[in-house]
Amino acid sequence: MxxxxxxxxxxxxxxxxxxxxxxxxxxxxxxxxxxxxxxxxxxxxxxxxxxKNYTVLDTIGGAPWVGFEYFQEFFKDPLFWTVMKNTFGIAFFKMLIGFPGAIMLAVLINEVANVHFKKFVQTISYLPHFLSWVILGGMVIMWLSDTGFLNSLLMDLKVISKPIEFMADPNKYWAIAVLSDFWKEVGWGTILYLASMTAIDPSLYEAAKIDGATKWQQIIHITIPGIRQMIALNLILSIGGLLGSNLDQTLVLQNSLNYASSEVLNSYVFKMGIKQGNFSYATAVGIFVSVVSLILIVLSRWGTRKISDKSVF
Amino acid sequence: MRKTKEEKIFNFVNLVFMVFFTIIIAFPLINIVALSFNDPLDALKGGIFLWPRKFTFESYSTVLENHAIYLAFIVSVSKTIVGIVLHTFVTAITAYALTREDLIGRKWFEIMGILTMFVNGGMIPTFLVFKSYGLLNNFWVYILPVLFSFYDVIIMMNFFRGIPRSLEESAEIDGATPFTVFAKIIIPLSLPVIATIALYHGVYQWNDYMTANIYVNNENLFPLQQLLYKIVSENLSPTVATGTAVVRQTTSQSMQLATMVITTIPVVAVYPFLQKYFVSGLTLGAVKK
Structure with missing residues (x-):
């Protein structure tokens, strides 16, 4: 029972x-x-x-609705194209050299035979990642000033007769932003690749050597395929973060003379919203940034699925 | 196995490249330190590389005479310490609760957490809401908004899940309360992951100037980084507003150099400890997802 x-x-x-x-x-x-x-x-x-048409006197809920007015205003703004060009241009070049740069550097660090020297190179190359843009931006400005390191070096070598105004020239800003970012982050960018390279079976290299494979062939046919997943993951992460990550750098390196090529979406939001108090307008620009970032993430996921699921090598 | 000629050449070229690369990264940093110990006027002549030519503490004594830097240092240290303690605590208790499979509402908490990783209010709405909380010009604006990070919770949760359940069960049979289990068994076994979270958050707190830049305009609440940002962006310190242009430039430049070095020292000092946790901090979270 x-x-x-x-x-x-x-x-x-x-x-x-x-x-x-x-x-x-x-x-x-x-x-x-x-x-x-x-x-x-x-x-x-x-x-x-x-x-909504929000002013400091309103509450968020109580402000009157205005639909897409602020989005239209932004699209008609003469600065719209300048800001878009700078945002995408700087992000594109950062990615263009930073992404393959980190992979190549990781491959080369991985090939360093001496364990102590390898460790030393890694230690040095990760360090700039942990310093803030205020420090590094200040350093860049100092190095590029009239009496700074680069100008005095070029003058001593008689390459130029009078100092180049690096920071005051809008035509040089993109290069400064891209290269200083590369300098700061390329070492750190290798860390996940190096971690996943340790998981590659060493017998693959042994077998390849016996078959007479050159170093170059080993890299192309063993190392790179071994970190394929990580490359795909990093690609998605960095594309998603493309438009969002440069405010710290921009605010430090920007000045009134290079403004035309240094103003990007995030610094524009900061200026319009926090400094000038156009809250609704700046929020609309911010939403625009998020929507574009989201589209980029979806596109990159769709694109990298091929790399991570099936072999393209 | 014997090395082929091709391999030897590759290794040599690679070695040369690595030495060159290391110099490119390290040289500017060393140069800044050397410049900060050099006589400011003499430095204008250029030619200073790894070692100061006219050694002086002048830049440092000028900076250290400035009252603002002590205050900023205290703010930076306080926000870093308070931030580390509270953030690590909140992360640990949240992660531990989420390891309970039978936790009521667990699915909802996880969905909320994942949402916070991908969606946010953006700079301006966040600013307005924080303003309505009274967080403008308030020390807690450095701490409270970053107390919770789902990314860090995932890292810690994955670590907790690796601890054998039998350890907790046997303690429970011996009559241990949930609190004792958490404090006496889980925490002591999780020190590596706790150190990872604490160090990363510490570096974030120390380096962050944007929070102060957006929410704080009371100079007494500036952390070091924001003070330095003001010096860099204005390149003119309020204490040396007199004198000829050259003197003003050199003085502010040397102040900037000294402040930069002082601000960097704590990060460089914890850097060796941090290094142990580089990979664990990144992979524990990224791979498991």
Missing amino acids: EDSSTTHKNKKPSFFRRFKDQAFYQAMIWPSVILMILFNFIPMYGLIIAF
Whole structure:
């Protein structure tokens, strides 16, 4: 005969009973839930001011709706094309040299035979990543000033007769932004590649050597395919972050003389919103940045699926 | 196995390249330190590379006479320490709660967390909302908004999941409360991941100037980085507003140099410790997803 008390025991305890039993764990999670609501979700609700005419006197909910007015205003703004050109141009060139640059550097560091020297190179190359753009921007400005290192070196070598105004020349800003970013991040960019290279089976290299493969062939046919997944992952991550990551750098390196080629979407949002108080307009520009970033992420996922799922090599 | 000639050439070229690369990265940093110890007027002549030519502490003593730098240093240290302690604590308790499979609402908490990784209010709505919380010109604006990071929670959660469940169970049989299990078993076993989160957050707190730039205009609340940003962007310190253009330029430049070095020292000092956790910090989170 079935014992009724056991079936009773198997029944799920009541919600309150279960909640009481796990009160300790619930108490651990709720601080974060409150933090998320206060600092992530309520600001998301604030995005609606892009479609409203918000002034400091209004509340976010109470401001009058204006539809897409601020988006239209931005698209008609004469600065729109300047800002778009700078944002995409600088991001494109950063990616163009930074992405393959990190892969190549990782391959070469991986080939360093001496363990201590390898470690030393890694230690030095990761360091700039941990210094802020304020420090590195200040350094760049100093190196490129009239009396700075680069100008005095070029003058000593008689390449130029008077100092080049690097920071004041809009035509040089893109190169400065791209190269200084490369200098700061290329070493750090190798870290995940190097980590995944350690997972490659060493017997593959041995076998290749016996078959007479050159170093170059080993790199192309063993090392690169071995880190294919990581390349795809990094590509998605860096494309998604393309438009968002340069505010720190821009604000430090920007000045009134190179403004025409240094103003990017994020610094424009900062200026219009925080400095000038055009909150609704700046939010609309911000949403535009997010939408473009989202499109880029979706496109890059679609594109890299080929690399990560099937072999292209 | 014997090395082929091709291999030897490759290794040699690679070695030369690595030496060259290391110099390119390290030289500017060393040069800044050398310049900061050089006489400011003498430095204008150029030609200073790895070592100062006319050695002086002048730049440092000028900077250290400035009251603002002490205040900024205190703000930077406080926000870094308070940030590390609170952020690591919040991350640990959240991650531990999420390892309970039967936690009521667990799915919802995870969906919320993932949302925070991909969507945000953007600069301006966030600014307005924080303003309504009274966070403008408030020390807590450095701490509270970054207390919770789902990315860090994932890293810690994955580590906790690697701890054998039997350890907790046997303690529970011995009558340990959930708190004892967490504090006496889980935390001591998780020191590597705790160090990873703490160090990364510490570096973030130390380096961040954008928060101060957006939310703080009270100079007494500036961290070092924001003070330096002001010096760099204005390239004119308020204490040396007199004198000829050259003197003004050299003085502000030497102040900038000294401040840069002072600001960098703590990061370089923790860097060797940080290094142990580079890969764990990145891969624990990235690979598991």
